[in-house]
Amino acid sequence: MTAARTAASQAPVALDATDRAIINRLQDGLPLAERPFARVAEELGIGEGRLLYRLEQLRDSGVLSRFGPMYHAERLGGGLTLAALRVPEDDYERVTRAVNAFPEVAHNYRREHALNMWFVLATETPKRIAEVIAEIEAATGLAVYNMPKEEEFHVRLHLPV
């Protein structure tokens, strides 16, 4: 996704009660059962077709960034970490391009702190994390602060709407 498209697609949208009910319910998860949308539609008191149509609209308009399985990267055998850089302001654009060029960089955020760039690395194997970090250090000339998770207390994003 380009920066321009990201900025343009971030404006808050107005949702009606049905949209809100769908989003709230489906953040909790689709039943892993036959005809799962019919089951959820019944809970919500709407038709299955209506639920699917609304869900498609919410996804296509960008209200939902995604609808589907949330996979646990490490349990699939991969590596995952959070890392940060302290980037000089006048070099920020160059470093952004250099970091984003790595396909292993899944998310990257500018944050208000001396450590002003934070990104998530997702790799095919745990061993590859250290290699990518070394490559990013070489490409940027900056030290990477690697902050792998040592314990996970909660991974749940439920935003009531």
Added chain:
Amino acid sequence: MCDSICRSEPDSVAAMPAFAPDAVDRAIVLATQAGLPLYPDPWRAVGEQVGLSGAEVLSRMQAMHRAGVIRRVAAVPNHYRLGYVANGMSVWDVDDDDIDRLGREVAGVEGVSHCYRRPRHLPHWPYNLFAMLHGKTRDEVEHQAEALRLRLGSACRGYRILYSSRILKKTGLRLAGAGKS
């Protein structure tokens, strides 16, 4: 955890035995990592892409869910578009002796999504507990952080909230281990 109606993820992934996805599991992961088809029978729609019956896809996904490989099949809201425009990564310097107990408590506080223990990088980075906060205003996020500070009490030596000021990149997670064996 129930097999069929699963509204939440397994309680303790860490306690689970390792799961080795086979080639069929990996094909399902690849076919669904960008999203689940929005059809009345989504399992059959996935099955058509990977050469399996819908029943087989469903049964494989149930097994992956039991094993913690799938946290849940869910809607991922774009928090900005829902009006949650204040997104702060709160970071806390917490006594190592208490962090596991306190981390579990913090994770249960309203507004907290992800909560992790991570390594310090002294002297520049003393923080070892991370909790993502989401609010419609920064004021709301500050209140959430204050609730966390009270919860942590004297075990907490300091904290910061790092607000995101720009999304530099956001792609779906490219799933490790899914494509290559």
